[in-house]
């Protein structure tokens with residue numbers, strides 16, 4: 001009997017692997033005018049656009065009927081003012097599509113040498129990511145560079161791809177080009193890929209997609225427990241996490257890191273829990289920022305909920321809906337952390353009345 005979703009898993013690893021080479025290349029070559037600021041004031045680089053163009057081109061060939069929810073769209077690039085960055089993005093995406101990585105890529109996914117696309121085809125590929133999402137059918141979600149601020153500062157970032165079927169994440173792959181293969185050995189091998197398939201466990205691979213190693217969240221104790229949290233104070237409430245730490249008697253300092261690398265570190269035991277509580281009202285978490293990471297945690301023996309204790313809902317559209325935060329932790333401590341989060345919320349609400 002064939003293994004369910006084997007082709008999707010193999011595809012997603014191949015696409016993320018190719019994308020990681022592209023983003024690393026861009027980082028080393030990035031010049032000042034290759035970063036734009038989006039309408040929501042967040043940065044986006046030629047690397048984000050080129051990666052989404054490349055992965056969506058691969059997706060269109062491998063799974064032509066599957067819609068895509070992607071973070072980026074090409075509207076700014078189509079304008080006359082976007083000419084310089086547009087040309088750079090097309091060059092980068094075509095270089096990545098043409099890269100001769102291995103025979104398997106060409107045979108399986110129809111890319112490699114001779115895959116050059118026109119400008120229009122690549123802009124259209126970016127815009128294949130405009131799907132609205134929803135509760136029924138298959139769809140992919142891509143965050144070409146998650147943690148763009150981390151990418152720009154040479155810190156952690158991640159290339160994130162997931163397959164969602166009927167609102168449930170089934171395959172998740174995260175490439176972390178700057179993450180040490182072993183957290184405690186920062187001078188050792190750097191760069192890894194994480195993969196999870198629902199019901200089939202979670203694994204860490206090398207950046208070339210080799211040596212799959214099963215990962216899972218180890219048991220933790222109050223003495224070893226620490227939080228993984230965002231670097232940007234605007235993205236998650238650091239003060240709230242401190243309050244929860246006090247309630248739980250946590251003595252370890254939090255580890256701050258950009259991107260879904262936080263989920264990856266948690267899944268392999270480099271941190272006790274990932275806590276991401278809203279900093280204000282209005283922001284809705286995007287499905288591409290959590291889809292592969294949440295599956296990775298579940299397949300590594302963890303639990304992911306919001307602060308009400310409910311599962312994240314990937315069937316609502318491009319966002320997770322009203323923002324009740326995210327709590328990801330091992331099975332043994334999740335309930336305790338959730339209770340502390342709820343107590344902290346009650347204390348804050350009481351202090352206001």
Ligand SMILES: Nc1ncnc2c1ncn2[C@@H]1O[C@H](COP(=O)(O)OS(=O)(=O)O)[C@@H](OP(=O)(O)O)[C@H]1O
Nearest residue numbers: 145146147148149230231232234235257258259283
């Ligand atoms: N206000 C607000 N609240 C919560 N989240 C936000 C907010 N603004 C942006 N974002 C999203 O945060 C994504 C990066 O999250 P990180 O956890 O990596 O944060 S950080 O990099 O440490 O800043 C980042 O993903 P990328 O845009 O892919 O980098 C955004 O989607």
Ligand SMILES: [Mg+2]
Nearest residue numbers: 042043071148
């Ligand atoms: Mg962004």
Ligand SMILES: [Mg+2]
Nearest residue numbers: 143146147289
């Ligand atoms: Mg993101």
Ligand SMILES: [Mg+2]
Nearest residue numbers: 071143145146
């Ligand atoms: Mg992004």
